[in-house]
Amino acid sequence: MRWHALATLTLLQWATATPSSPSEGLLKKDGVSLGSWQEAYAKASSFVSKLNNSQKLSLITGNNVNNTGGTFEALTFEDGSQGVEYYYYVSAFSQASALAMTWDKDAFYAQAKAVATEHYLKGVHIVNGPTSQPLGRTVWSGRLGETFSPDPYLNGIAFGVSVKAYTDTGVVAGGKHFLLNEQETNRLSASTGGSGGSTSSAAPYSSNADDKALHELYLWPFYDAVKNGMGAVMCAMNEVNNTLSCENSELLLKRLKTELGYPGMVYPDVDAQSTAKGSAINGLDYGSSRIWSDSAVNELLSNGTLTQARLNDMAIRNLMGYYYVHLDNGTHPSVADRDAFVDVRANHSRLIRANGGKSVILLKNTDNALPLKRPHTMSVFGSHARAAIAGPNVEFTVQGSGPTYNGHLATGTGSGEGSMSYLIDPHAALTRKASEDGTMIRWILNDTYSSSATGLPSGIGDAGTFISASYSAYAEYSDVCLVFLNALAGEGADRTELYNDDQDTMVSTVASSCNNTVVIINTVGARLVDQWIENENVTAVLYSSLLGQESGNSIVDILYGDTNPSGRLTYTLAKNESDYPVGICETKQCNFTEGVYIDYRYFDAYNITPRYPFGHGLSYTTFSYSSLSVSSSTLSFLSTYPTGSLSVGGYTDLWDTVTTISATITNTGSVSGAEVAQLYLTYPSSAKQPIKQLRGFERIDLSPGEQKTVSFSLRRRDISYWDVAAQKWAVARGTYIVRVGTSSRDLKLVGSFVV
Structure with a gap:
C-alpha cells in the first residue's frame, strides 16, 4: 500500500498544561512540507501501519521485525567519517578537520562520497557522521580533529555537502553531536562544586547557552545538514541548559523537528539515553531495549503518558532515512564480517593523497625556502616522521589524549579513528624521493635526544657501539633540516597543552645549527608556534591536521612542489594560550558567557593580534x-x-x-x-x-x-x-x-x- 497524499510535518504546538503531553513534533499531513521526503514518508507509514505495538518497539530498539510484508532487518550503525572503523580492507581518510582546511567544496563531496561508498559496500546502513560538533568553543576540546571548524558558515557548508554525498551514495547520514557537547571532560558525570570541596554528580556537565548563541553558532550547521538530506541525528551525552540532550524537548521537538523541519530519527550517543518516559516524550526515536522494555512502554501507553501517535511517529522516523536513500531497492549488500575479504577501497588512495595535499597550509616561507630542489644533504628529525612501533590496523590503534604521539600521527582516536590497511609515513616517502634525486638523507627520529656529540658519526665505537651524532651535528652538515611535530587528542579526554616543550626544544636546537630549518606539523587542533616561529633559521612551516593513510606522500608532494599548497586555516592560531577566551569547564554548570564571540570573532572584538589569522595560508x-x-x-x-x-x-x-x-x-x-x-x-x-x-x-x-x-x-x-x-x-x-x-x-x- 502506498500513500499518495502530500506528506507533511505538523507545526509544533507547545503544551501549556503538563510536560508529559507527547503530541509535539509528530509527522503528519499538515504543517511542514516534506517535499522530496514525501515518498519515504508514504513507505514508512505504510510499513508501520501493519505492525503491532510489540513490533514497533522492536523496530525502535534496533531489532529485526517480521510482519505480513516480510522481514525488516535491524539497521546497522558504524563509525565514522574517517572510514569504516575497525574493519579490514578499508581506507583511512583524512580527518574532517584536515578536509575542511582545503576550503574546497568538491573535495568535501568527493571524500564524503568515498567514505560513504566504503560503508555501503560493507553493508552499513547508517554512518555515525559526519560530525559538526564540537564546533570549537574551546581550543582545548579533545575532539576537534573530527569536526570542521569553529566558524558556523564554513562548518555548515562542509557538513551539508558531506551529508549530501552520503545521501547520494545510499547510506543514511547520522549527523552529530546534537548539541553543545563542546568538551570531553565530565561528559558522563560532572563535579557539582568548586575547588576544595567538590562532589560527584551522576549527571554530565550542562552547557548553558543563550538563544542567540544557540542559533547563530551551534544550530546553524544543522540547517545545512537537514536541508541536504540528513536522515539521522545523534543526540549528545551532555545536558543543555540543565536538561539531558536526548530528553530535551526544547532541542529535539522545538528546534530540530519543527524549526528545522527535520523528518528523520534521533538516536542517542553511548549511554546518553537515561529514562524511558523522558526520552520517549521529548524527542528520542531510537533507543535501548533495556530502557524501552515492553513493560515500561506498555505502562506509558496505558496511563496516557505516551500516546499511540507518538509511538507510531517514532517507528516512522526510524524508517524515513532508510527509504529516503533507497536502502529498500534490493541492491544493498549484507553486513560483512570485520575481517572478511570484502575489499571496498577502489582508487581511494589517490583521492586521499590529493586531498591531503590540498589540506596542507604553508604558514611561513622565507626567501622561497620551499619547494625543495634536489638538496644534496637532508636531515630529518622527530618521531612524527616515522612509523609507530606496531601496526597498522588492529595493532595500530591511536589511544588517549597524547599530548603527542610516538610515531607518525595520521588518524585520530575513538570514533575519529580510521582503520589503515597501510600507512605511508614521511620518512618512507622522503627516502623514496631522496633515492630519485641522489640526496643523502640522515635522520634522528625521536623528539628527545641526549647526545651532545660534535661532528658526524665516524664509525663503530668500543664494543661495537655506534658513535651517534647529535641534533646539532646532523643539522650543521645539512642543506635542509626537516623537523616533524604532532599533537594528539581524541574522544574521552581534552587537551592538556597547545605546544610541547620537548618538540619545541628540538626545533630550536636544530635551528641553532641549520639555517634552513623547515617545520612540519600535523595536529588535531590549534598547535602554537611562538616558541620558535620568529627564529630566522626557521625558514618554512607546513601545518595541517591528520591526513590519513597517504599522509607521508601528501606532505612530500608539498615539500617538493608537486602540489602547490592551497590549504587555509580553519581557526585562529594565537600567539599565547591566554589569548583564547574559553578553557575547559571543570564543574557541572558550564556557562557559555562568551556568547557568539569565539575564534576570530573574539580576536576582532577585543583587538587581539593573532600569530596567524583565520583563513590564512600562503602559496608558491x-x-x-x-x-x-x-x-x-x-x-x-x-x-x-x-x-x-x-x-x-x-x-x-x-x-x-x-x-x-x-x-x-x-x-x-x-x-x-x-x-x-x-x-x-x-x-x-x-x-x-x-x-x-x-x-x-x-x-x-x-x-x-x-x-x-x-x-x-x-x-x-x-x-x-x-x-x-x-x-x-x-x-x-x-x-x-x-x-x-x-x-x-x-x-x-x-x-x-x-x-
Missing part, C-alpha cells in the same frame, strides 16, 4: 584581487522575517539568493596554483553582530597569468540574525559591508549593499 605563487561587483546594491524587496512555507531545512525563503558578489582573481606568479577567495560580511549596527563573519568562499585553480571571476551567492539566511524576542531569523535594515580577501585579516576589496 602570488595572486591579485580586483573588480568587486555587487549584483543588487539595494534590496528593497526583503521582509524583516521569512514569509516562505515551513519545510525541511526551515522556512523556504531562508535559502533564497538575495544578492551576488563577484571579484576577479589573477595568478601573478610563475607557477600554477589555487587561491581561496573569502567573503566576510559586516551587518548594520542594529543587528548587534560581530565585526565581520565569513559568508562565502571559493577555491579556484589558476595558471600563471590566468584570471577568473569568482562569485559568492548570499542567501537570505546569510544576512539574517536571530531575533530573540520574535523567535525568528530577521534581516536588519541598513548598510551591509562586504569584504573579499585572503583571510579574516587580509581583506583586499570592499563593497556594500543596502536593505
Whole structure:
C-alpha cells in the first residue's frame, strides 16, 4: 500500500498544561512540507501501519521485525567519517578537520562520497557522521580533529555537502553531536562544586547557552545538514541548559523537528539515553531495549503518558532515512564480517593523497625556502616522521589524549579513528624521493635526544657501539633540516597543552645549527608556534591536521612542489594560550558567557593580534584581487522575517539568493596554483553582530597569468540574525559591508549593499 497524499510535518504546538503531553513534533499531513521526503514518508507509514505495538518497539530498539510484508532487518550503525572503523580492507581518510582546511567544496563531496561508498559496500546502513560538533568553543576540546571548524558558515557548508554525498551514495547520514557537547571532560558525570570541596554528580556537565548563541553558532550547521538530506541525528551525552540532550524537548521537538523541519530519527550517543518516559516524550526515536522494555512502554501507553501517535511517529522516523536513500531497492549488500575479504577501497588512495595535499597550509616561507630542489644533504628529525612501533590496523590503534604521539600521527582516536590497511609515513616517502634525486638523507627520529656529540658519526665505537651524532651535528652538515611535530587528542579526554616543550626544544636546537630549518606539523587542533616561529633559521612551516593513510606522500608532494599548497586555516592560531577566551569547564554548570564571540570573532572584538589569522595560508605563487561587483546594491524587496512555507531545512525563503558578489582573481606568479577567495560580511549596527563573519568562499585553480571571476551567492539566511524576542531569523535594515580577501585579516576589496 502506498500513500499518495502530500506528506507533511505538523507545526509544533507547545503544551501549556503538563510536560508529559507527547503530541509535539509528530509527522503528519499538515504543517511542514516534506517535499522530496514525501515518498519515504508514504513507505514508512505504510510499513508501520501493519505492525503491532510489540513490533514497533522492536523496530525502535534496533531489532529485526517480521510482519505480513516480510522481514525488516535491524539497521546497522558504524563509525565514522574517517572510514569504516575497525574493519579490514578499508581506507583511512583524512580527518574532517584536515578536509575542511582545503576550503574546497568538491573535495568535501568527493571524500564524503568515498567514505560513504566504503560503508555501503560493507553493508552499513547508517554512518555515525559526519560530525559538526564540537564546533570549537574551546581550543582545548579533545575532539576537534573530527569536526570542521569553529566558524558556523564554513562548518555548515562542509557538513551539508558531506551529508549530501552520503545521501547520494545510499547510506543514511547520522549527523552529530546534537548539541553543545563542546568538551570531553565530565561528559558522563560532572563535579557539582568548586575547588576544595567538590562532589560527584551522576549527571554530565550542562552547557548553558543563550538563544542567540544557540542559533547563530551551534544550530546553524544543522540547517545545512537537514536541508541536504540528513536522515539521522545523534543526540549528545551532555545536558543543555540543565536538561539531558536526548530528553530535551526544547532541542529535539522545538528546534530540530519543527524549526528545522527535520523528518528523520534521533538516536542517542553511548549511554546518553537515561529514562524511558523522558526520552520517549521529548524527542528520542531510537533507543535501548533495556530502557524501552515492553513493560515500561506498555505502562506509558496505558496511563496516557505516551500516546499511540507518538509511538507510531517514532517507528516512522526510524524508517524515513532508510527509504529516503533507497536502502529498500534490493541492491544493498549484507553486513560483512570485520575481517572478511570484502575489499571496498577502489582508487581511494589517490583521492586521499590529493586531498591531503590540498589540506596542507604553508604558514611561513622565507626567501622561497620551499619547494625543495634536489638538496644534496637532508636531515630529518622527530618521531612524527616515522612509523609507530606496531601496526597498522588492529595493532595500530591511536589511544588517549597524547599530548603527542610516538610515531607518525595520521588518524585520530575513538570514533575519529580510521582503520589503515597501510600507512605511508614521511620518512618512507622522503627516502623514496631522496633515492630519485641522489640526496643523502640522515635522520634522528625521536623528539628527545641526549647526545651532545660534535661532528658526524665516524664509525663503530668500543664494543661495537655506534658513535651517534647529535641534533646539532646532523643539522650543521645539512642543506635542509626537516623537523616533524604532532599533537594528539581524541574522544574521552581534552587537551592538556597547545605546544610541547620537548618538540619545541628540538626545533630550536636544530635551528641553532641549520639555517634552513623547515617545520612540519600535523595536529588535531590549534598547535602554537611562538616558541620558535620568529627564529630566522626557521625558514618554512607546513601545518595541517591528520591526513590519513597517504599522509607521508601528501606532505612530500608539498615539500617538493608537486602540489602547490592551497590549504587555509580553519581557526585562529594565537600567539599565547591566554589569548583564547574559553578553557575547559571543570564543574557541572558550564556557562557559555562568551556568547557568539569565539575564534576570530573574539580576536576582532577585543583587538587581539593573532600569530596567524583565520583563513590564512600562503602559496608558491602570488595572486591579485580586483573588480568587486555587487549584483543588487539595494534590496528593497526583503521582509524583516521569512514569509516562505515551513519545510525541511526551515522556512523556504531562508535559502533564497538575495544578492551576488563577484571579484576577479589573477595568478601573478610563475607557477600554477589555487587561491581561496573569502567573503566576510559586516551587518548594520542594529543587528548587534560581530565585526565581520565569513559568508562565502571559493577555491579556484589558476595558471600563471590566468584570471577568473569568482562569485559568492548570499542567501537570505546569510544576512539574517536571530531575533530573540520574535523567535525568528530577521534581516536588519541598513548598510551591509562586504569584504573579499585572503583571510579574516587580509581583506583586499570592499563593497556594500543596502536593505
